[in-house]
Amino acid sequence: MNKKKEITIYDIAKKLNFSPSTISRALNDHHSISDKTIKLIKATSQTMGYRPNTIAASLRNNKSKTLGIMIPRINRPFTASLISGVEATARQAGFNVIITQSNDSYENEVNNAKALYDSRIMGLVVSLAMETKDLSHFQQFIDQGTPIAFVDRIPKGLDAYYVIIDNYMAGYNATTHLIEQGCTRIAHFAGAQHRNIYNERRKGYEDALRAHDITVDPELILEFSTLSSSEGKKATKKLMKLVNPPDGIFSANDTAAVSAILYAKRHGVRVPEDLAVVGFNDDPIASIVDPALSTITHPAQKMGKIATQLVLDHSDKKQDIDLTDIKMLRTELKIRASSLRKKISATSVILEG
Numbered sequence: 001m002n003k004k005k006e007i008t009i010y011d012i013a014k015k016l017n018f019s020p021s022t023i024s025r026a027l028n029d030h031h032s033i034s035d036k037t038i039k040l041i042k043a044t045s046q047t048m049g050y051r052p053n054t055i056a057a058s059l060r061n062n063k064s065k066t067l068g069i070m071i072p073r074i075n076r077p078f079t080a081s082l083i084s085g086v087e088a089t090a091r092q093a094g095f096n097v098i099i100t101q102s103n104d105s106y107e108n109e110v111n112n113a114k115a116l117y118d119s120r121i122m123g124l125v126v127s128l129a130m131e132t133k134d135l136s137h138f139q140q141f142i143d144q145g146t147p148i149a150f151v152d153r154i155p156k157g158l159d160a161y162y163v164i165i166d167n168y169m170a171g172y173n174a175t176t177h178l179i180e181q182g183c184t185r186i187a188h189f190a191g192a193q194h195r196n197i198y199n200e201r202r203k204g205y206e207d208a209l210r211a212h213d214i215t216v217d218p219e220l221i222l223e224f225s226t227l228s229s230s231e232g233k234k235a236t237k238k239l240m241k242l243v244n245p246p247d248g249i250f251s252a253n254d255t256a257a258v259s260a261i262l263y264a265k266r267h268g269v270r271v272p273e274d275l276a277v278v279g280f281n282d283d284p285i286a287s288i289v290d291p292a293l294s295t296i297t298h299p300a301q302k303m304g305k306i307a308t309q310l311v312l313d314h315s316d317k318k319q320d321i322d323l324t325d326i327k328m329l330r331t332e333l334k335i336r337a338s339s340l341r342k343k344i345s346a347t348s349v350i351l352e353g
Contacts, residue, residue, distance in 0.1 A: 007050040016044055027052065067311065068116035069099045070109060070126045072153070077283040078300045079127070082151060085304025086125050093312050095122070104130035104226060113137040121146065123311035125304065128153040130192050130226060147314035149307035152300075153195050161310045162326045163303045167197045170296045170331045171204025174250045174278045177294070177333055179212050181341040183248030183276055187220040187239050189256045191227050201252050201280065220246055224256065232256030236263040247275060248339075254279035258289045261338060276339040291337035299329050 009023040016023075018041070026033045026041040033041075067090045071079050087097050098119060100112035109129040116124065117140050124141055126148060135155050141148055142159050149161040178186050188205045191198030206216045219242070222235045232255065239246055240263075251257035257279030264275050271277060271291055279286060279295040286293040306327055 007045075007048045009050070012041065012045050012048060012050060015048070016041065064120050064122055065094060066096045066098055066119065066121050067308065068119070068121040068124045069097060070112055070116070070124065071099070071101050072104045072127060072129050074099070074101045077285075078152075078281050078298055081300035082127065082304040085301035085306075086308045087304075089305045089308040089312070095312070102129040102132075106131040106134070110137045113140070117141060117144075117146075122315050123308075124148045125151060125307045125311065127151050128155065128195070130195060133194055147311045149310050151303050151307045153197055156196075161307065161314075163307045163310070163329070164196075164326060165298065165303075165329050165331050167200035168204040168207075170280070170333075171201035171250070171252075172208045173204075173333050174280070174296055175205045175208035176212070177335065178248040178250060178276055178278060178339060179208065179214070181248075181272070181276055181339055183246075184214060185217070185220065185244065185246045186214075186248040186250060187222065187235075187246040189227065189232060189235060189249065189251035189253075189260070190221055190223045191252045192225065193223060198252050205250055224252075227251070227253045227256045229255050229259040232259030233263050236260040240264070240267065240269065245275075249275065249277045251277070251279045254281045254283040254286050254293060254295055257293055257295070257338075258285055261289055261291070261293065272337065272339050272341050276341060278333075278339050282334055286334075287336070289338075294336045294339035295334055297332045297334055299331070303329060 009020050009027070013020045013023045022033065023041055026038045027045065029038060067086070069083060069086055071083065073079055074083070083099060090097050098116060098121065100116065102109040102112060106129055109132055114137070123146060128150070135158060138148060138158060138160075147161065148158070149163060150158075151163045152165070154162050154164060175186060186205075186209065188202060190202045193199045193202065202221070209216050220239070222238070224231045224235070232251065235256070236259065249257065249260050251260065257277050261271050261277055264271050269275050277293065279293050281298045282295045286295045310327075
């Protein structure tokens with residue numbers, strides 16, 4: 001089967017008896033071409049199957065109508081919502097989106113950055129890989145004047161925008177809730193501590209214990225590499241074998257928290273009577289597991305929209321840009337059956353049956 005010939009502006013020019021330059025200007029809505037001619041040329045180009053070469057145009061103009069996204073894992077509910085917010089905002093402004101995932105690998109993230117840079121993207125929205133510590137692969141964008149908005153997992157010291165939640169207060173509130181429910185030995189499933197979000201959630205957890213005169217026990221803090229279901233199961237098994245096991249768990253994500261509930265139930269540990277559990281993110285699985293998981297809400301889609309708008313506004317120079325400005329969004333504790341031992345009177349939480 002022969003490959004179909006690619007239609008060019010020269011083919012359209014020949015068919016309509018116009019010069020190629022007239023075709024090019026009309027396809028770009030140039031003011032020197034009449035509306036009637038523009039409509040004719042666009043209609044003919046569509047009928048003939050013409051496709052504009054956006055890559056070539058970006059090479060000529062040294063910019064494109066494309067926004068890059070670098071995320072750790074596409075198959076996480078938080079990330080899917082984040083991408084949805086970015087994509088919707090970008091498309092509304094007439095931009096396309098290229099999505100890359102690192103699978104939490106530093107090496108993959110470096111390669112993805114190079115591919116996006118070579119594609120001459122006009123802006124970048126990033127949530128860092130779990131492994132990433134060296135940030136030098138982002139300097140090429142900064143040197144070129146390409147705006148970057150880091151979301152959730154953010155670095156320090158780069159000339160970029162930052163969109164986050166108050167992870168410290170979220171950790172503090174989640175732990176305080178467990179204490180108010182009568183828990184005195186609260187374990188913490190912690191993510192990699194070089195990542196801001198997990199370090200801050202752990203600090204909130206520890207400070208809440210201290211504020212209620214509960215000793216921080218290192219034996220009850222388990223650091224995870226990916227906060228996966230298998231890691232959550234392994235950690236819960238280890239905790240339940242302690243001479244004095246915990247009566248509460250605050251997990252830095254929902255995946256590990258749900259695995260804790262499932263392991264506990266399979267081994268005769270009642271949730272929440274013997275073990276109260278709070279997660280983080282409010283993933284769909286949180287309301288499906290039995291008992292339903294108490295968790296911290298995480299406005300991923302809104303974070304994606306805000307990050308994208310910051311990049312677009314920077315590109316369009318619509319406002320004075322303050323790269324030291326950090327956008328911090330509000331979270332809430334959504335209480336469900338997994339932690340509810342007593343009636344709740346606080347007004348700062350969401351009660352959900």
